[in-house]
Amino acid sequence: MEKKSKSQSRRNFIQNGVRASLLLSLGTVSVAALTKVTGQDYVWQIDPFKCTQCGRCATDCVMAPSAVKCLHAFDLCGYCDLCGGYLKPDANKQSTAAENQLCPTAAIERRFIEEPYFEYHIDEDLCIGCGKCVAGCTSFGNGSMHLQIMHNICLNCNNCSIAQVCPSDAISRVPASEAYKVKGDFINNPKA
Amino acid sequence: MNSGENNNIVFSPQSSICSLKREVKYPYFNENEQAKPNHKTTIIRKLFTLKKLKFIFFTLVFLLVTFSSFAQKQRFPKPEFDSGYTQPSPVTPEPRALAMEYFDVLVLLLVLSAATYFALKSRSRQGVLWLSIFTLLYFGFYRNGCICSIGAIQNVTLSFFDSGYAISLTALLFFLLPLLFTLFFGRTFCAGACPLGAIQDLVVVKPISLPKWLNKTLGLIPYVYLALAVLFAATGTDFIICRYDPFVGIFRMDAKFHMIVLGVAFLLMGMFVARPYCRFLCPYGVLLSWMSRFSKWHLTITPNKCIQCKLCTNSCPFDAIDFPTNEKEVIKSGLGPKRFITYALVIPLWVAVGAFAGAKSHTFLSKANPDVYLAELMISKPELKEDPDNIDIQTFLASGKSMETLVAEAEVIRQKFYIGSMIAGGFLGLVIGMTLLNTVVFRKRQDYEPHKGNCFSCARCIDYCPVEK
Numbered sequence: 001m002e003k004k005s006k007s008q009s010r011r012n013f014i015q016n017g018v019r020a021s022l023l024l025s026l027g028t029v030s031v032a033a034l035t036k037v038t039g040q041d042y043v044w045q046i047d048p049f050k051c052t053q054c055g056r057c058a059t060d061c062v063m064a065p066s067a068v069k070c071l072h073a074f075d076l077c078g079y080c081d082l083c084g085g086y087l088k089p090d091a092n093k094q095s096t097a098a099e100n101q102l103c104p105t106a107a108i109e110r111r112f113i114e115e116p117y118f119e120y121h122i123d124e125d126l127c128i129g130c131g132k133c134v135a136g137c138t139s140f141g142n143g144s145m146h147l148q149i150m151h152n153i154c155l156n157c158n159n160c161s162i163a164q165v166c167p168s169d170a171i172s173r174v175p176a177s178e179a180y181k182v183k184g185d186f187i188n189n190p191k192a
Numbered sequence: 193m194n195s196g197e198n199n200n201i202v203f204s205p206q207s208s209i210c211s212l213k214r215e216v217k218y219p220y221f222n223e224n225e226q227a228k229p230n231h232k233t234t235i236i237r238k239l240f241t242l243k244k245l246k247f248i249f250f251t252l253v254f255l256l257v258t259f260s261s262f263a264q265k266q267r268f269p270k271p272e273f274d275s276g277y278t279q280p281s282p283v284t285p286e287p288r289a290l291a292m293e294y295f296d297v298l299v300l301l302l303v304l305s306a307a308t309y310f311a312l313k314s315r316s317r318q319g320v321l322w323l324s325i326f327t328l329l330y331f332g333f334y335r336n337g338c339i340c341s342i343g344a345i346q347n348v349t350l351s352f353f354d355s356g357y358a359i360s361l362t363a364l365l366f367f368l369l370p371l372l373f374t375l376f377f378g379r380t381f382c383a384g385a386c387p388l389g390a391i392q393d394l395v396v397v398k399p400i401s402l403p404k405w406l407n408k409t410l411g412l413i414p415y416v417y418l419a420l421a422v423l424f425a426a427t428g429t430d431f432i433i434c435r436y437d438p439f440v441g442i443f444r445m446d447a448k449f450h451m452i453v454l455g456v457a458f459l460l461m462g463m464f465v466a467r468p469y470c471r472f473l474c475p476y477g478v479l480l481s482w483m484s485r486f487s488k489w490h491l492t493i494t495p496n497k498c499i500q501c502k503l504c505t506n507s508c509p510f511d512a513i514d515f516p517t518n519e520k521e522v523i524k525s526g527l528g529p530k531r532f533i534t535y536a537l538v539i540p541l542w543v544a545v546g547a548f549a550g551a552k553s554h555t556f557l558s559k560a561n562p563d564v565y566l567a568e569l570m571i572s573k574p575e576l577k578e579d580p581d582n583i584d585i586q587t588f589l590a591s592g593k594s595m596e597t598l599v600a601e602a603e604v605i606r607q608k609f610y611i612g613s614m615i616a617g618g619f620l621g622l623v624i625g626m627t628l629l630n631t632v633v634f635r636k637r638q639d640y641e642p643h644k645g646n647c648f649s650c651a652r653c654i655d656y657c658p659v660e661k
Contacts, residue, residue, distance in 0.1 A: 015486055018486045019375060019486040019487075019488060022375055022482070022483060022486060023375060026368065026371055026372065026375070029348065029368075030364065030368050032352065033348055033351055033352070033359055033364050034364070036351045036357075036358055036359055037351075037358070037359055037360070037361050037364055038358035038359070038360060038361070039290075039361060040290075040358070040360070041287070041288075041290040041293060041360060041362075042358075042360060043287045052587050052590065054583045054587060055583075056583070062444065062446070062447065063444075063446065064446055071282050071283075071284070072282055073282055074279045074280055074281065074282065075270070075279065076270070077270065078267070078268025078269065078270065078271070079270070079271055080268055113273060113275060113277045114273060114274060114275040114277065117271055117273065117277075119277075119280075121280075124283070141267060141268065142267055142268055148284070150284075150285060151284075151285050151286060151287035151288070152285035152286075154287070155336050155338060155444070156287065156288065156338070157338055157434065158338055158339060158343045158344075158346070158347065158363075158431055158434045159346075159430070159431035159434050159435065161435070164430060164435075164562070165562075167583050167584045167586075167587035167588070168587050168591065176287050176290065179284070179286065179287050180284045182282055182284065
């Protein structure tokens with residue numbers, strides 16, 4: 001009986017020792033991580049100045065349709081009649097006919113304001129984030145249309161699957177307090 | 193400078209059509225605008241007459257256009273509206289509030305406590321079952337399976353290796369809390385607080401018992417998965433645990449086709465081989481198993497003295513109940529101290545072989561990194577530079593980054609992979625050696641006991657035990 005209790009206590013001793021050392025290592029890990037911990041919440045966002053409109057935002061997001069949508073910074077828009085983001089470069093006419101529209105899902109709505117200005121409004125339910133209009137607007141116009149991750153749709157995945165395939169590394173984590181990189185703000189308060 | 197730029201920009205080949213059309217059709221711009229078209233047209237006329245100036249003009253335009261595109265100036269200034277039009281502002285929905293993230297941590301803490309209470313104190317399978325249904329609904333379908341403790345391994349790893357990466361407190365707590373609970377109470381996290389475990393636990397229909405050797409061999413896969421996940425996270429390559437999570441697609445009700453197929457396949461398999469992901473893949477399970485082996489208060493099958501009725505052995509779908517040692521068989525099998533010493537001495541050899549294999553495979557593994565992949569692709573297939581459909585190469589060429597920088601960066605990452613995969617290989621060698629060593633160690637057991645490392649604390653066996661308190 002005595003022998004048994006001896007081996008039992010030895011086992012207990014080993015168990016306790018290992019548990020203490022495991023606890024210690026967990027503590028070390030947590031302290032080491034705590035030095036780098038941030039109370040801030042981070043979300044994914046696209047830098048419109050790095051974006052090259054490759055079209056992967058439309059195909060690689062875990063959401064279907066993508067959480068990336070075209071955002072129109074009206075502040076930068078020229079309200080042109082001939083819009084590089086709305087009309088195909090080889091459009092037959094400057095009209096709202098489907099054949100002339102650049103957007104594959106007709107998500108851009110053209111509203112007449114006054115001669116000769118038009119407002120271009122983006123229907124986010126239809127937008128798939130392909131960036132075709134962004135490419136058109138950036139090369140022919142002011143670049144007021146640009147892609148942004150919409151946080152009412154984005155699941156804030158641990159590892160953004162678009163960021164993984166983005167060829168220009170335009171997607172990064174930003175503080176949740178400044179969750180959007182809207183282009184107009186950059187022009188008004190240029191950092192550089 | 194500013195107005196000069198604007199004047200010249202409209203002659204750039206890209207925008208000239210637009211601006212000219214505007215001039216022809218709508219000559220009445222506001223004052224500020226009107227000055228420019230007139231100015232422009234006169235310049236055009238002059239240029240066509242004075243051809244000598246053409247060269248100078250184009251260089252000027254070229255310089256200004258490059259500069260202006262760099263500075264992102266507006267090509268077409270915003271008009272001033274007469275009709276009282278007010279400009280709308282772009283809609284930017286707010287992200288989920290930070291307080292909600294902390295609420296998730298609180299829910300995790302509560303669920304962990306409840307799971308521990310049900311498994312250890314009230315000994316109620318019903319309680320654990322309902323708790324896992326809640327977990328499935330909350331962390332699974334409501335929170336879409338993200339963030340989870342399994343994936344948090346990678347966040348913690350990356351925070352150690354990437355100085356620019358700040359880990360969120362939520363991720364750190366999701367990583368630590370279950371480990372702490374497991375160190376004291378066993379794997380109650382697996383029983384009630386993990387959505388991946390919950391979805392698999394609910395589909396167990398007719399579990400079959402796997403032979404011991406198969407259980408042990410397949411049980412090595414989680415170590416490989418953990419080593420790879422840490423390696424890829426440490427090199428900043430990818431988060432493979434998140435990417436190849438088979439059930440997250442089911443939680444979101446939306447995923448790539450092959451991931452849905454994988455998820456459904458796991459669930460179908462899980463009807464017969466209970467919890468296949470938890471037992472043979474989950475990398476977090478490795479850490480939990482280490483903690484659980486030394487847990488202070490682990491779930492016990494019987495509340496009192498075991499009466500050796502063997503009823504519980506059929507109840508465990510995970511082959512996690514150890515039988516009492518049959519001493520006669522142990523002596524018969526001839527496994528003695530001799531074999532133990534041999535296996536122990538062979539362990540350094542296993543480590544060396546593992547490290548060698550890891551170092552050998554680092555070139556292959558490093559291809560998962562996008563930078564290394566791109567550099568390799570451009571060196572091995574230079575003709576792809578002409579391919580307009582290759583987005584990665586075209587974007588790289590347009591970015592103006594030199595090939596030397598890319599190769600240098602890729603080289604640094606590959607070096608990290610060399611060291612990393614050597615360590616990972618050595619670790620796997622050690623694991624194999626220790627597993628072999630474990631097969632010849634016999635611990636004396638008089639009763640039927642849960643295997644502390646493999647038991648998920650699901651409390652099924654408790655239901656079967658006829659002993660009253």
